[in-house]
Amino acid sequence: MTPNSSTPLLQISDLHVRYGPVHAVRGISLDVYQGEIVTVIGANGAGKSSTLLSIAGAEKLSSGSITFQGIEVGGKKSPFMVSRGVNLVPEGRHIFSRLTVEENLEMGAFSLKDPSPIPARKEHVFATFPVLGERKDQLGGTLSGGEQQMLAMGRALMVAPKLLLLDEPSLGLAPLIVKTVFETIIAFRKAGTTILLVEQNANMALRHADRGYLLENGMIVGEGTGKELLVDPAVREAYLGA
Amino acid sequence: MGTLSQAVINGLTLGMVYALIALGYTMVYGILGMINFAHGEIYMIGGYAGATFLGLWGGGLSVPIALGLAVLFSILVSSLHGAGLERFAYRPLRNAPALAPLISAIGMSIALQQYVFLTQGTTPKPFPQFFRQDLVAYEAGIKLFGGTLSPLQGLIIIISTLLMIGLSLFVRHSKMGKAMRATAEDRRMAGLVGIDINRVILTTFVIGSALAAVAGVMVSAYISTIFYRDGYLAGLKAFTAAVFGGIGNIPGAMVGGVLLGLIEALGVWATGASDWKDVFSFGVLILVLLFKPRGLLGEVVAEKV
Amino acid sequence: MKVFPLLRKSAPFLLLGGMVMLPLILEGTMGKGSTAWVVAIQEMMLFAVLALGLNITVGLSGLLVLGHAAFWALGAYTYAILTVVFGLSFWLALPLGALVAALAGFLLGMPTIRLRGDYLAIVTLGFGEVIRYVLKNFQSLTGGDQGIPGIGFKDGNLQWATGWIREPAALSLRRHFSALDLSGDSLLSKSEAISGGLNPSQLQGIFSSLDTNQNGLSAKELLSGEWGFGFLCPSQEAAWLTLGRPLEMFTCKPFLHSPLHWYLLTLLFLSLALLFFVRLKKSRLGRSLIALREDEIAAKSMGINTTKAKMIAFALSAAWAGAAGVLFAARNNFINPEFFKLDNSVLFLAMAVLGGLGSARGTVAGATILWLGPFLLREQFPQFQEYKWLAIGLLMALMMIIRPQGIFGANTGKTRVKLLSLWQRLTKGRISR
Ligand SMILES: Nc1ncnc2c1ncn2[C@@H]1O[C@H](COP(=O)(O)OP(=O)(O)OP(=O)(O)O)[C@@H](O)[C@H]1O
Ligand SMILES: [Mg+2]
Numbered sequence: 001m002t003p004n005s006s007t008p009l010l011q012i013s014d015l016h017v018r019y020g021p022v023h024a025v026r027g028i029s030l031d032v033y034q035g036e037i038v039t040v041i042g043a044n045g046a047g048k049s050s051t052l053l054s055i056a057g058a059e060k061l062s063s064g065s066i067t068f069q070g071i072e073v074g075g076k077k078s079p080f081m082v083s084r085g086v087n088l089v090p091e092g093r094h095i096f097s098r099l100t101v102e103e104n105l106e107m108g109a110f111s112l113k114d115p116s117p118i119p120a121r122k123e124h125v126f127a128t129f130p131v132l133g134e135r136k137d138q139l140g141g142t143l144s145g146g147e148q149q150m151l152a153m154g155r156a157l158m159v160a161p162k163l164l165l166l167d168e169p170s171l172g173l174a175p176l177i178v179k180t181v182f183e184t185i186i187a188f189r190k191a192g193t194t195i196l197l198v199e200q201n202a203n204m205a206l207r208h209a210d211r212g213y214l215l216e217n218g219m220i221v222g223e224g225t226g227k228e229l230l231v232d233p234a235v236r237e238a239y240l241g242a
Numbered sequence: 243m244g245t246l247s248q249a250v251i252n253g254l255t256l257g258m259v260y261a262l263i264a265l266g267y268t269m270v271y272g273i274l275g276m277i278n279f280a281h282g283e284i285y286m287i288g289g290y291a292g293a294t295f296l297g298l299w300g301g302g303l304s305v306p307i308a309l310g311l312a313v314l315f316s317i318l319v320s321s322l323h324g325a326g327l328e329r330f331a332y333r334p335l336r337n338a339p340a341l342a343p344l345i346s347a348i349g350m351s352i353a354l355q356q357y358v359f360l361t362q363g364t365t366p367k368p369f370p371q372f373f374r375q376d377l378v379a380y381e382a383g384i385k386l387f388g389g390t391l392s393p394l395q396g397l398i399i400i401i402s403t404l405l406m407i408g409l410s411l412f413v414r415h416s417k418m419g420k421a422m423r424a425t426a427e428d429r430r431m432a433g434l435v436g437i438d439i440n441r442v443i444l445t446t447f448v449i450g451s452a453l454a455a456v457a458g459v460m461v462s463a464y465i466s467t468i469f470y471r472d473g474y475l476a477g478l479k480a481f482t483a484a485v486f487g488g489i490g491n492i493p494g495a496m497v498g499g500v501l502l503g504l505i506e507a508l509g510v511w512a513t514g515a516s517d518w519k520d521v522f523s524f525g526v527l528i529l530v531l532l533f534k535p536r537g538l539l540g541e542v543v544a545e546k547v
Numbered sequence: 548m549k550v551f552p553l554l555r556k557s558a559p560f561l562l563l564g565g566m567v568m569l570p571l572i573l574e575g576t577m578g579k580g581s582t583a584w585v586v587a588i589q590e591m592m593l594f595a596v597l598a599l600g601l602n603i604t605v606g607l608s609g610l611l612v613l614g615h616a617a618f619w620a621l622g623a624y625t626y627a628i629l630t631v632v633f634g635l636s637f638w639l640a641l642p643l644g645a646l647v648a649a650l651a652g653f654l655l656g657m658p659t660i661r662l663r664g665d666y667l668a669i670v671t672l673g674f675g676e677v678i679r680y681v682l683k684n685f686q687s688l689t690g691g692d693q694g695i696p697g698i699g700f701k702d703g704n705l706q707w708a709t710g711w712i713r714e715p716a717a718l719s720l721r722r723h724f725s726a727l728d729l730s731g732d733s734l735l736s737k738s739e740a741i742s743g744g745l746n747p748s749q750l751q752g753i754f755s756s757l758d759t760n761q762n763g764l765s766a767k768e769l770l771s772g773e774w775g776f777g778f779l780c781p782s783q784e785a786a787w788l789t790l791g792r793p794l795e796m797f798t799c800k801p802f803l804h805s806p807l808h809w810y811l812l813t814l815l816f817l818s819l820a821l822l823f824f825v826r827l828k829k830s831r832l833g834r835s836l837i838a839l840r841e842d843e844i845a846a847k848s849m850g851i852n853t854t855k856a857k858m859i860a861f862a863l864s865a866a867w868a869g870a871a872g873v874l875f876a877a878r879n880n881f882i883n884p885e886f887f888k889l890d891n892s893v894l895f896l897a898m899a900v901l902g903g904l905g906s907a908r909g910t911v912a913g914a915t916i917l918w919l920g921p922f923l924l925r926e927q928f929p930q931f932q933e934y935k936w937l938a939i940g941l942l943m944a945l946m947m948i949i950r951p952q953g954i955f956g957a958n959t960g961k962t963r964v965k966l967l968s969l970w971q972r973l974t975k976g977r978i979s980r
Pocket of ligand 2: 048049050091167
């Protein structure tokens with residue numbers, strides 16, 4: 001996939017994240033261009049979530065720079081990032097379990113100053129995930145894991161983000177649901193959303209991604225197109241169990 | 243006093259007030275997981291502000307307008323204090339170990355008490371008699387099963403009820419109300435959907451303080467004085483009410499407050515030992531913790547330490 | 548190089564020695580005015596014991612207790628009632644008061660402690676209030692608001708001990724005579740009486756009459772009448788001469804109500820409390836308390852019975868407060884519910900917080916600052932008294948924000964940074980999450 005603009009939508013250089021003595025992210029640099037699906041794969045504790053959280057403004061970065069649409073946004077808080085069009089669907093989904101499905105979606109649209117597009121977007125989410133429409137008055141906490149994942153993604157779509165950060169959306173889901181999740185990701189991209197996807201399910205992720213990065217111990221140890229990485233022997237051994 | 247129905251009326255009146263104060267505890271607890279020990283002081287400051295307003299500026303105004311303005315003024319004063327507490331004493335400790343904000347709250351409770359003591363004097367401040375004489379007239383009250391509901395008691399019950407209904411609607415349906423519930427449940431995720439956490443928490447303190455201020459004005463009119471020591475006991479009772487109903491749960495605080503008021507009044511009525519009424523509420527607290535630690539309406543809330 | 552560890556090891560003993568000598572030094576430098584200081588320091592040490600006890604729950608275990616004064620009250624009233632009604636000895640009352648308070652702590656902790664930590668704060672707060680109501684309203688037993696006067700220090704072993712102290716009589720006698728500036732005649736005759744030897748029945752008589760005099764004996768009283776025997780006991784000024792024979796001091800009636808007596812007794816008490824606290828902190832129990840303070844879930848998974856550990860900590864804390872109550876009632880001679888107000892519970896907490904939660908040295912430092920500070924300022928700035936509580940309250944909040952580990956907590960170098968950022972926040976109005 002050829003990048004359709006010379007400056008990346010998201011550019012990260014030499015990002016470091018520390019939690020007290022734990023140095024979780026040690027100088028990551030990566031680019032995401034408009035319209036791409038980029039995936040970051042790595043083992044448990046590699047620093048994937050930390051990277052996404054610091055992009056989304058939910059975790060402090062210790063040093064380094066993050067630019068979004070050419071503007072430095074490193075260290076900005078999440079409400080600012082959301083207003084700029086960067087949304088994170090965090091690991092573990094984090095549905096508001098004591099709010100109804102519909103209220104969860106409304107919370108997704110919290111940052112919109114103008115509420116007029118909300119009903120249409122709700123309908124759009126319900127069209128994408130019909131099961132959510134059926135359960136719109138049910139409490140979020142009563143949904144199944146797969147439904148919660150859909151709700152989490154739907155919630156992020158309420159603001160029509162420019163960049164969607166997805167942290168292990170397939171975690172703990174049955175293969176059939178995982179397939180739906182990836183189909184939805186493709187659909188989002190078609191609708192104009194750029195996607196940065198973190199996954200442990202390297203096989204699925206690399207098959208759907210344009211490009212991928214390999215993260216190990218907080219550092220990038222490899223990158224390439226999805227197809228290249230899929231056939232790379234080292235990757236196959238480390239991440240694909242082959 | 244004397245009859246059972248009078249005890250119920252008095253208990254209900256008091257219970258409404260406990261409920262209003264308890265709401266502030268429960269909302270802050272729900273969103274920050276901490277006991278705002280200084281909340282009783284916010285209530286007491288509200289009472290002072292109302293009485294002060296009437297004493298200074300109430301003179302030329304008609305009674306209902308003066309009372310209305312006094313309530314608004316006390317809401318303003320209490321909210322400023324509540325917001326100040328959040329901003330300067332609790333916000334810097336938001337990610338600190340659980341004990342730190344509690345100790346800070348205790349410190350602020352003492353400091354606020356003392357600051358009222360230093361500025362308002364050592365004697366209880368009287369609620370200007372002129373503004374309450376019609377309100378407390380039992381002759382003008384409604385007779386109910388041998389008891390009398392004075393106009394002020396009626397007013398307290400009606401205003402409290404309206405405020406509680408208003409708060410419930412606000413929390414259920416308004417955008418800010420939903421944001422408050424979302425923030426209470428998952429603060430980080432609330433930030434991730436674009437909610438300004440600081441604003442939500444500040445709003446919570448302001449609403450809790452405003453309710454406490456109304457309670458403060460009503461009680462100082464009811465018992466005719468306000469004193470710098472009053473906040474602490476009222477706070478303790480209101481907290482008991484909040485735990486009774488299920489801490490963090492808004493309808494719970496309302497139910498808990500009303501029940502506690504009734505238990506106290508009926509306890510005194512049954513035993514005749516009015517000196518011991520504060521011991522009753524403590525007994526209730528212990529019994530609730532023993533047998534129903536999550537409170538009457540408490541959900542099973544995950545431990546948030 | 549080698550001296551340093553030795554110095555470190557011996558520091559507590561040097562300090563203890565210094566504290567024993569302190570009243571003498573004070574007397575030497577400021578004469579009569581020293582008594583007020585001896586009293587103030589004694590009170591400070593007693594409060595340090597209370598704050599140390601509180602630090603077992605708040606500091607070591609991370610449980611906030613806001614009714615510490617209630618346990619203090621239980622100890623005080625236990626002794627006051629038992630000694631006034633039954634003449635119970637101080638030394639017996641000491642463990643008994645501790646036991647009563649610990650029992651109350653146990654009963655209070657049972658429904659509460661397994662719940663969220665902050666419920667304990669509110670329950671103990673309520674308990675403090677209830678205890679005060681009971682003390683006020685249970686007139687027949689507690690004297691209500693009037694309290695219990697004339698408690699004093701009753702020592703069951705008095706008679707046994709007096710026989711023992713006849714030996715150094717002549718020495719003290721001589722010193723006292725010059726110090727008290729009385730006529731030689733009267734003294735000589737008393738000393739003759741003593742050196743002539745008193746028989747046991749006479750002793751008995753003297754002591755029963757002594758016991759009726761609640762406030763001890765003035766020097767004049769001592770020297771007049773039948774019983775120059777009182778001179779066997781050193782008075783406050785001369786007590787240091789007999790330091791080598793502590794038993795004498797603690798059993799001499801005129802000495803018993805002297806500030807010095809209370810000073811030394813409290814010093815002993817505080818030393819024991821400090822020793823206890825430090826040993827507890829290093830013990831298995833102490834380590835599990837700290838573990839559960841840091842991370843209760845992890846502590847549980849390490850096999851620590853968290854509820855049991857917390858209960859023990861809470862009961863121990865209450866026990867120390869109870870013992871301190873016994874000492875307080877005996878020293879103060881009079882107690883009423885006002886002493887055991889919430890204010891004092893908060894004061895103990897402030898002492899623990901200021902010095903450093905979980906730190907023994909810190910607690911003593913906190914008690915010193917918060918007790919002797921106002922004492923010092925009282926003379927220089929009489930108005931300060933009014934602002935004392937305002938200052939304490941603000942200090943507690945400020946301490947949590949800029950230096951939560953207290954004065955003596957480990958310095959992580961963050962205090963300066965925090966102060967700076969606090970300043971920036973206050974001036975710029977920006978705040979970070
Ligand atoms: N809040 C935190 N406090 C302390 N350490 C943390 C925190 N969050 C993450 N870490 C540590 O940082 C490292 C990276 O964590 P991170 O969650 O980014 O990994 P990950 O790649 O997302 O792993 P996983 O695949 O298991 O989700 C880990 O060692 C983790 O223990
Ligand atoms: Mg992760």
